[in-house]
Amino acid sequence: MTKREAEILKWIEENPLISQNELADKANITRSSVAVHISNLIKKGKIIGKGYILKPQKNIIVIGGANVDIAGIPKGILKEEDSNPGNIKYSLGGVGRNIAENLARLSQNVELITVLGNDPNGENIKNNCRDLNINLHNSLILPHANTSTYLFILDENKDMKVAISAMDIFNNLTVDFIKNKMDFINKASICILDTNPPQETIEYIANNCSIPLFVDCVSTNKAIKIKSILNKIHTLKPNKIEAEFLSGIKITDDDSLEKVSEYFINKGIKQIFISLGKDGVYYSNGSLKGKLNPYTTKVINSTGAGDAFMAGIAYGFINEENIIDSCKFGLKASAITLTSENTINENINLDILTNFKEDTK
Numbered sequence: 390m391t392k393r394e395a396e397i398l399k400w401i402e403e404n405p406l407i408s409q410n411e412l413a414d415k416a417n418i419t420r421s422s423v424a425v426h427i428s429n430l431i432k433k434g435k436i437i438g439k440g441y442i443l444k445p446q447k448n449i450i451v452i453g454g455a456n457v458d459i460a461g462i463p464k465g466i467l468k469e470e471d472s473n474p475g476n477i478k479y480s481l482g483g484v485g486r487n488i489a490e491n492l493a494r495l496s497q498n499v500e501l502i503t504v505l506g507n508d509p510n511g512e513n514i515k516n517n518c519r520d521l522n523i524n525l526h527n528s529l530i531l532p533h534a535n536t537s538t539y540l541f542i543l544d545e546n547k548d549m550k551v552a553i554s555a556m557d558i559f560n561n562l563t564v565d566f567i568k569n570k571m572d573f574i575n576k577a578s579i580c581i582l583d584t585n586p587p588q589e590t591i592e593y594i595a596n597n598c599s600i601p602l603f604v605d606c607v608s609t610n611k612a613i614k615i616k617s618i619l620n621k622i623h624t625l626k627p628n629k630i631e632a633e634f635l636s637g638i639k640i641t642d643d644d645s646l647e648k649v650s651e652y653f654i655n656k657g658i659k660q661i662f663i664s665l666g667k668d669g670v671y672y673s674n675g676s677l678k679g680k681l682n683p684y685t686t687k688v689i690n691s692t693g694a695g696d697a698f699m700a701g702i703a704y705g706f707i708n709e710e711n712i713i714d715s716c717k718f719g720l721k722a723s724a725i726t727l728t729s730e731n732t733i734n735e736n737i738n739l740d741i742l743t744n745f746k747e748d749t750k
Contacts, residue, residue: 390433390496390739393418397426398435433739434708446498447707450574452567452594453485453583453605454559455503456537457510458732467544481517482539482732484583484607487693491700491722493521494737497707500524500577502570504561510536527570534558562586564593575599578707579623581699584611595621601659601706605699606631620657624706626699628664643680646671650678660712662702662719664695672716681716684724684747693732697722701742721745 390398397412409427413420430436463475481490489501501523505511507530514536518525537559541552567590574580574594581603582594591614595602601623606612612631615622619635629640636652638645646663650673653661663671669682701722705715721742726734 390430390435391426394426394430394433394435395496397423398430401436447578448498448500448576449492449703449707450500450502450577450580451485451489451492451582452502452562452574452580452586453488454483454537454556454585454607455481455486455501455505455514456483456539456556457513458482459538459540461540461542462547463543463545465545467542467550469550480732481514482693483537484585484605484696485581486514486518487696487732488581488583488605488700488703489523490517490521490733491697491726491737492703493523494733494735495700495704495722495742496739497704500527502527502562502567502574504529504531504534504537504558506530506534506536506558507532508534508536510538527573529561529566531558531561534561556585559585560587562590564590566590567594571597579603579703581605581703583607584614588614591615592618603699603703603706605695606635609634619653622658624660624662624702625653625658626662626664626695626702628695629666632663646680647673647678660702660706660715662698662716664698670698670716670720672712674712677712679713681713681720684720684745686724686727686747688727690730690732691727694723694726696732697726697734697737704742718742 400407400412400415409420409423412423458480460478461475462478463473467473485503486501489499492499501518505514505528515525537556539554542550544550577600579601580598583605584591584607595618602621603624604615604622606627609631612635616635627635632649633640636649638649638652640646640649650661650671654673654675660674665671669680671680672678698719701719702715705718725737725741725745
């Protein structure tokens, strides 16, 4: 959906009886241009039927981490135990927040449930969410806490040399806190959960979630939190190492890859997407299964590609695509992210996603 289409749709939502002439005046364009935009919105399923009957908006809840990333990048060869000339790069991150931002840029209605400190970093995240129309009304803001921060130093090859993760604030996403949110959560269309909250909170959400639950493992160390609730998960997105850890099966070839996917399907998971890095993604829902190669594109930065993939498959699911097309949306979102220096490609939108063509040069 283009920016202009989103603007017109917003005006129609506010006043379903608004005329095309009134829309033209608001947008400062011709009535015939408005008619073209409305026709496109009908084709995209945002408006159904005549009289501007709007398709009900589907809500997505994302529960998980939001933090500030601070990177130190040396100008030359990194010298340990010494002061290095270089650059400091500041960006917003957190798996849950990244997924929410990608979905918001794909014109989805998103609510992020996280915990922030009442500090400048927390304000930056709140302002960013406000600008992107990501709802934070059910998040926890702690007055005397520091917002989660991830500090890392890269070497001359842009490989991470050392890092400090200050994420204890997520321990405040307790069962008691989330318990009061479950009625609200269960009114959404899907819930996406990363593994940053405490294990007991993750288990409580899984056991009380009545809508499809999508889970991002985040890391092998945090993936252990979901081992006892695999049967409660609708869609799981592990990488190869996380899939091996959770299943106890070593992936050495296509046969063992299929065996690992069957393990998760037999546990009750409805969809499994195993990220294989440069080798693409293996997907399965029990009946449809296979491997899709990544889209060819110029890689500038690989950070955030997995978060974009989760947003892509969630977009596919909520728009009633099959698992193969959902996987393709995930791979396209990842490829678009890889072309950006930042964790989130700020240019990603529905038009770019649906019309993405891989670089075949």
